[in-house]
Amino acid sequence: MDAAAIAKFSEQLIATAIASVDPQRAVLQALDWDCTRLSCGDWQWAGTGRIIVLGAGKAGAPMAAALESILGERIDRGLxxxxxxxxxxxxxxxxxLLEASHPSPDQRGLNAAQQCEIWLQQAQADDLVIALISGGASALLPAPSGAMSLADLQTLTQLLLACGAPIEQINTIRKHCDRLKGGQFAALAQPASLLSLVISDVVGSPLTIIASGLSVPDPASFAEAWAILEQYGLIDRLPLSIRDYLQLGMRGAVPAHPDGSEPWWANVHTTIIARNEIAQTAIKQLAEAQGWQVIHDQQPITGEAQVVGQQVGQRLCQLAQSVQQPTLYLAGGETTVNLAGILPHSQGGRNAELALAAALALDGCPNCQIIALATDGGDGSSPAAGAIANGQSIAQARKLGLDPHQALAIHDSYNVWRALGSAIEIGPTLTNVNDLLIGLVW
Incomplete structure (x- = not known):
């Protein structure tokens, strides 16, 4: 099997994965409309009130397009x-459709959140609110609580993204600094019916974490959010307004989030319509159809990107010594990066960093390759979706005068892959179901 065949197969794998979680198709498959009744699985709505569409996330545009193709002029308004x-x-x-900043919130997102609040509060008992939720919504729909300002939320976001905390912890904190998150979006929609269609970008697809749990009960507390901030040594670096608000929450001086005991939850239906596992299945089916043996790792990939990359690289080297036929290793999830040591010019992301650490472990190992892919097309601060590494990557980098170890130390992995022509440059995919890790041994 030559390099051209492997390159072509790699392109097929990436394209197949992205297509399998196309948001338009996911919405079309999830809903049925007969001009009087809207169905989503066992859930149905046959009201005569307005249909109001609200949403946020990287997959919002194709989701909205699919919904318009189904409901057409029956939609009263949407944002x-x-x-x-x-x-x-x-x-x-x-x-x-409105654009806003991600991963740090901006004024455009704040304005959109305020408009959403107004429309939610205007919804009546016979109305239906349809929420289109996908990865990125936490940043794109900021509604700071109490005396917090947008600048305060921006500072908080930068601290959280740099500390290396997993998204579960990050969104637990975000929920407790926001007027819409942690089930408060659903509360504002009452007494209307609320249908939330969700594309999961979180490992394991916990609805309480995806988009910071806009439309589901919140099991977390202000005390849990405070404890996470203490864990990462962030308390003294927080804006005073955030510290004060969280302390008020711990004392019970501000209302706790809806916890599921409220009777109006009977009006709310939330369902996941696309997730990482769907993309993994599509990859497995393609590989097996082309004669590859598939080792499907069901354990989600989590943890520090460089550590995971080294482990996966070592595993592929071991496989290369034992497999008797072309073999594909497959896993999905999302790693983290602690940005200590980063320089102003550094460009990278968790997938590029994982791939570079894997390349060091693969150095000199023939007929091995790893694809580290962000399904949304964006990987951290880089314009790429990740990278493709093999046993020759490190030698090629050094011939160009690059230092892979130094690049990892300062989190500048993208510039190594760009120089090698191995960065995955596919642009925004308009979907987002976490990351994919694909190893090839032949």
Whole structure:
């Protein structure tokens, strides 16, 4: 099997994975509309009130387009916030698409959140609110609580992203600094019916964490959020308004989030329509159809990107010594990066960093390759979706005068892959179901 065949197969794997979690198709498959009754699985709505569409996330544009194709002029109004450059070429008539900043919130997102609050509060008992939720919504729909300002939320976001905390902990804190998250979006929609269609970008797909749990009960507490901030030594670095608000919450001076005991939850239905496992299945089916043996690691990939990369690289080297046929190693999840030591010019992301650490472990090992892919097309501060590494990557980098170890130390992995022509440059995919890790041994 030559390099050209492996390159072509790699392109097929990436394209197949992205197509399998296409948001338009996911929405179309999830809903059924007969002009009087809207169904989503066992859930049904046959009201005569308004249909209001609200949403946020990187997959918002294709989700909105699919919904318009189903409901058409039955939609009374709609507003969906997407990341910059994520509107696509969709020509929508009933739902407005607005761009905002991600991963740090901005004024555009704040304005959109305020409009969402107004429309939610105006919803009546016979109305239906449809929420289109996908990865990135936490940043794209900021509604700071108490005396917090947008600048305070921006500072908090930067601290959380740099400390290396997993998204579960990050969103637990975000929920307790926001007026919409942690089930408060659903509370504001009452007494209307609420249908939330969710594309999961969190390992294991916990609805309480995806988009900071806009439409589901919140089991976490202010005390848990405070404890996480203490764990990472962030308390003294927080804006005073955030510290004060969390302390008020721990004393019970501000209301706790809806916990599921409220009777109005009977009006709310939330369902996941796309997730990482769907992309993994599509990859496995493609590989097996082309004669590859598949080792499917069901354990989600989590932890520090460099550690995971080294472990996976070592595993592929071991496989290369024992497999008797072309073999594909497959896993999904999301790693983290602690940005200590980063320099202003550094560009990278968890997938590029994972791939570089894997390349060091693969150095000199023939007929091995690893694809580390962010399914949304964006990997950290880089414009790439990740990288493709093999046993020759490190030698090639050193011939160009690059120092892979130094690049990892300062989190500048993207510039190594760009120089090698091995960065995965596919642009925004308009979907987002975490990361994929694909190892090839032949």
């Amino acid at each position: 969906v916030v997407v990341k910059d450059a994520h509107c696509g070429d969709f020509a929508l008539k009933r739902i407005q």
